[in-house]
Amino acid sequence: MLRLLIQDLGNQSMRPETLVVVDGDPGNRSVPLVIEDISWLRDIRAIYVPANHANLSYQRYLGWKAAKNLNSEILLYLDDDLRLMRCDAVEMVVCPLENDQELIVGCTAEIREAPAKLDSESQMLGDRQQAAHRAKPFIVSLLGAGKGLPPGSLSPAGSRIASARTANPYSKVDWLHGRVMSYRMDALRADCFSHDLFALDEVKSCLGEDTVLSHRVRSRGAMLYLWGDHFFHPSTALPNAYPTAALKLGFTTAFSRRFVNDNYRWPVAPKLADRLALWKSYAGNVLLNAFRALRSPRSHRFAFAWGYFLGAIKGVCQPPSYQRLTPHIDWQKDAAAALSQRVNLTQKS
Helix, strand or coil: CHHHHHHHHHCCCCCCCEEEEEECCHHHCCHHHHHHCCHHHHHCEEEEEECCCCCHHHHHHHHHHHHHHCCCCEEEEECCCCEECCCCHHHHHHHHHHCCCCCEEEEEEEEEECCCCCCHHHHHHHHHHHHCCCCCCHHHHHHCCCCCCCCCCECCCCCECCCCCCCCCEEEECCCCCCEEEEECCCCCHHHCCHHHHHHHHCCCCCCHHHHHHHHHHCCCEEEEEEEEEEEECCCCCCCCCCCCHHHHHHHHHHHHHHHHHCCCCCCCCCHHHHHHHHHHHHHHHHHHHHHHHHCCCHHHHHHHHHHHHHHHHHHHCCCCHHHHCCCCCHHHHHHHHHHCCEECCCCC
16 A cells, blocks of 8 residues: 555655655564655655654654654655545645645645445444434534534534535635645644653554644644545555554543543643533433444444443543653653664665
């Protein structure tokens, strides 16, 4: 998939000046061979960074550090299992950041997605995908934290309110989704990255790391959502950035919402009303999960409901922090060590 993505990049109307590949599994040793084998990369700078933590939010930080060291003006994050469906896909998510009329600090895009092939341990993912296309249950309308919020906004409980499509190819949003994210580097600063988020991701209890990162950047300008069939996600494999087994997925879904709530008004602390919205959302989802499990009994639905309940209790009682979750890790020291191992795979410097 990485090879296909890089080949797609070579056919774009706007090619990157530098390609940085952050490898979450450097022991495999296959990624450098993929990069060295693609001829068009010899015309640009291609950098390989072996990550010392298989942790998506930390790997994004390594990519940002590498881009900052090269004085890049725009950083485009792409998941390694995407395909680019049109030759102007990169151009469409990068050019708005060069707008002279309005400060646009970030852009994301609609993703065409194939249905994932799920095993018995990950059936809850299928349930969640189907629920996203059904009418909103009454209990969610009553107890959900997104009531009354405009399209494209973010709720205090961490729900991303869907953007409204218009004749314009772009809509304004308060969040970006992580498969495609372009940022102005003067807005994506060191304070947008959090050691607490790295820690939450390290213990595999993180959903929405892209939401927190982009929402912090949103405080410095506007962000856009590109509509259309520019990007495709074939869903050939289950995600490895977060758990897919129902019990752990339920816990992670609930507990990670606490971190989004903590960052809702970043850089200031959330208000009491924000906390109440989170707790109300917890209560509504606990009831909804229990109802769905009892209405259509399946072991994965009961496991998800129990995991969500445990995550909600922990989210109410214990804020996620790197001092509590990963006290043994010095994130800055480890990042410096990872970047010291980076390799320039092309002759261009």
